Amino acid sequence: MSNQSPDLAKTLRKKRNDILELWMKNQLADVSLREDLLTNEELRAQSEELLDVLLQNLNERNIAEVESADFEPVVEVLSGISISRAKQGFTPRETGLYIFSLKDALLTVVQQELKDDPAQLVTAVLTISKLVDSFGVTTFETFIKGREEVILRQTDEITEISTPVIQLWDNILALPIIGTLDSSRTQVVMENLLQQIVDTGSSIAILDISGVPAVDSLVAQHLIKTVSATRLMGAECIISGIRPEIAQTVVHLGIDLSNIVTKASLASALRYAFGMLQLDVKKTIREK
Amino acid sequence: MDKIPILRMGHFLLVTIQTDLYDRLAMSLEADLVQMVSKTNAKGVLIDISAQSIVDSFMGRIIGNIASMCKILDAETVVVGMQPAVAITLIELGLELKGVHTALNVEKGMELLQTKIILPTEDTSDDDDYSA
Amino acid sequence: MIIPLNKEAVEVKKEQDTIFLRNRIKECATKTGMGLVNQTKLITAASELARNMLRYAGGGNVLVETVSKGRENGVRLTFKDTGPGIPDIAMAMKDGYSTGKSLGLGLPGTKRLVSEFDIKSTPGTGTVITIIKWKNG
Numbered sequence: 001m002s003n004q005s006p007d008l009a010k011t012l013r014k015k016r017n018d019i020l021e022l023w024m025k026n027q028l029a030d031v032s033l034r035e036d037l038l039t040n041e042e043l044r045a046q047s048e049e050l051l052d053v054l055l056q057n058l059n060e061r062n063i064a065e066v067e068s069a070d071f072e073p074v075v076e077v078l079s080g081i082s083i084s085r086a087k088q089g090f091t092p093r094e095t096g097l098y099i100f101s102l103k104d105a106l107l108t109v110v111q112q113e114l115k116d117d118p119a120q121l122v123t124a125v126l127t128i129s130k131l132v133d134s135f136g137v138t139t140f141e142t143f144i145k146g147r148e149e150v151i152l153r154q155t156d157e158i159t160e161i162s163t164p165v166i167q168l169w170d171n172i173l174a175l176p177i178i179g180t181l182d183s184s185r186t187q188v189v190m191e192n193l194l195q196q197i198v199d200t201g202s203s204i205a206i207l208d209i210s211g212v213p214a215v216d217s218l219v220a221q222h223l224i225k226t227v228s229a230t231r232l233m234g235a236e237c238i239i240s241g242i243r244p245e246i247a248q249t250v251v252h253l254g255i256d257l258s259n260i261v262t263k264a265s266l267a268s269a270l271r272y273a274f275g276m277l278q279l280d281v282k283k284t285i286r287e288k
Numbered sequence: 289m290d291k292i293p294i295l296r297m298g299h300f301l302l303v304t305i306q307t308d309l310y311d312r313l314a315m316s317l318e319a320d321l322v323q324m325v326s327k328t329n330a331k332g333v334l335i336d337i338s339a340q341s342i343v344d345s346f347m348g349r350i351i352g353n354i355a356s357m358c359k360i361l362d363a364e365t366v367v368v369g370m371q372p373a374v375a376i377t378l379i380e381l382g383l384e385l386k387g388v389h390t391a392l393n394v395e396k397g398m399e400l401l402q403t404k405i406i407l408p409t410e411d412t413s414d415d416d417d418y419s420a
Numbered sequence: 421m422i423i424p425l426n427k428e429a430v431e432v433k434k435e436q437d438t439i440f441l442r443n444r445i446k447e448c449a450t451k452t453g454m455g456l457v458n459q460t461k462l463i464t465a466a467s468e469l470a471r472n473m474l475r476y477a478g479g480g481n482v483l484v485e486t487v488s489k490g491r492e493n494g495v496r497l498t499f500k501d502t503g504p505g506i507p508d509i510a511m512a513m514k515d516g517y518s519t520g521k522s523l524g525l526g527l528p529g530t531k532r533l534v535s536e537f538d539i540k541s542t543p544g545t546g547t548v549i550t551i552i553k554w555k556n557g
């Protein structure tokens with residue numbers, strides 16, 4: 001390969017304008033051109049930027065090494081283009097084809113330049129194909145990464161939505177937990193609860209776990225920590241909604257909940273909270 | 289050297305820790321506070337740590353010490369305003385500050401002290417009335 | 421693979437230095453986008469290790485780095501001293517073990533507060549403790 005590579009990068013750089021014109025011509029002639037999403041001027045500017053950063057960073061060594069760190073600036077521009085195209089509404093297929101149409105332009109130019117040397121032409125074609133294919137893959141990776149970020153963000157949002165803190169009464173907060181409690185969710189629940197305690201100045205928090213399918217020792221540990229942290233801040237935390245199965249597991253696992261106020265239902269926890277605040281709920285007797 | 293001001297409010301003392309604490313500063317607070325409790329015959333001590341972004345094992349221990357020492361001098365200690373992140377961290381660290389009362393803010397801390405303490409009656413004389 | 425993104429050395433020779441150290445760590449952690457609770461855990465852990473260094477080894481150096489591993493960013497702290505070293509690490513890592521008439525919470529507590537904890541100590545040569553807190557760890 002070393003017998004031809006030295007020229008290839010230089011040749012391409014020399015032919016920059018031809019390549020750009022060819023590439024633009026290919027793109028504008030394509031039936032799938034999305035003028036609705038990107039004007040022709042914008043498309044040209046985008047293509048020019050990509051081609052220039054590629055040609056600037058290309059040399060005789062790295063042209064055959066698609067993994068070379070030299071291509072970082074290219075990958076950066078490419079990722080930027082992929083992301084902005086994805087946002088504009090291009091399909092990954094359209095963006096992929098956009099990159100591959102650059103290959104056609106590059107190959108046409110190389111073909112003209114090396115038409116007298118079939119052996120070198122074959123090598124050059126292979127090298128260029130490999131390089132552009134790898135860029136194509138990059139655009140897909142970027143696209144997927146973008147999607148993954150959306151999913152991660154949504155996961156975070158769901159976790160937040162699924163742990164609402166409710167002000168039940170002056171000084172009393174309730175946090176009904178529904179669904180499985182894992183470490184990271186408990187973390188969110190705990191932080192949420194403690195922050196709300198500060199924000200509302202509530203001195204009693206009720207953690208209702210009737211919607212939690214199972215309590216293992218890790219979850220119990222987290223619950224105990226939540227209660228301890230609440231106390232450090234100067235509030236009291238009651239755990240309610242303990243089903244008989246959960247009481248059984250807790251004891252079987254040897255978890256000591258004796259320092260924690262536990263109640264079977266949210267209603268009895270509320271009654272207990274009223275007691276702590278010295279509040280009395282009474283039926284009013286009306287005159288008949 | 290920096291010093292943490294101690295405010296006297298009737299039968300209570302209020303300490304608001306605004307600066308970042310390093311060990312020697314915390315230790316001098318312990319000494320000053322205990323002196324002050326004894327001198328003023330205070331019945332309650334409020335330590336406001338709402339401005340503290342961290343409390344490590346050393347500071348936690350000093351707070352515990354202050355509470356135990358005040359107890360011996362017949363005063364109750366309430367730590368108020370601990371930030372959620374600080375509370376979570378202390379629990380993970382393994383420090384529960386057993387024996388220290390806590391409250392959400394100064395106001396609630398006052399209320400708590402008032403329920404815990406039987407204040408000396410409107411007696412003009414300062415000394416305790418054992419004989420009665 | 422853990423890649424350091426930037427680093428800074430902080431000397432801890434006296435108590436007040438630990439306040440400077442905390443602030444430097446806070447700045448680094450904020451840059452990674454770390455949440456308040458994890459920041460607090462990290463800074464508390466650092467405070468414990470810095471105190472140990474001062475108390476048992478007469479001070480030392482801390483390397484503060486922002487690091488990345490795949491998608492995760494975090495802060496790595498390396499505490500290095502040339503003190504007496506710790507003869508029995510397993511013992512020192514136990515809750516309640518202290519040669520300083522203290523609670524013995526520092527080392528085991530620190531380990532619980534961070535994502536990664538590594539301790540190397542040679543009696544007579546010194547101690548190196550490295551901790552990492554990942555942004556979401």
Ligand SMILES: Nc1ncnc2c1ncn2[C@@H]1O[C@H](COP(=O)(O)OP(=O)(O)OP(=O)(O)O)[C@@H](O)[C@H]1O
Nearest residue numbers: 472473476505512518519520522523524525526527
């Ligand atoms: N940098 C160090 N050099 C030498 N010995 C150390 C060092 N750090 C810790 N040690 C030893 O390990 C023991 C345990 O440390 P740890 O921080 O867990 O507890 P402590 O400092 O004694 O108490 P606490 O941190 O709760 O105040 C110490 O008592 C000390 O003997």
Ligand SMILES: [Mg+2]
Nearest residue numbers: 468472526527
């Ligand atoms: Mg220690």
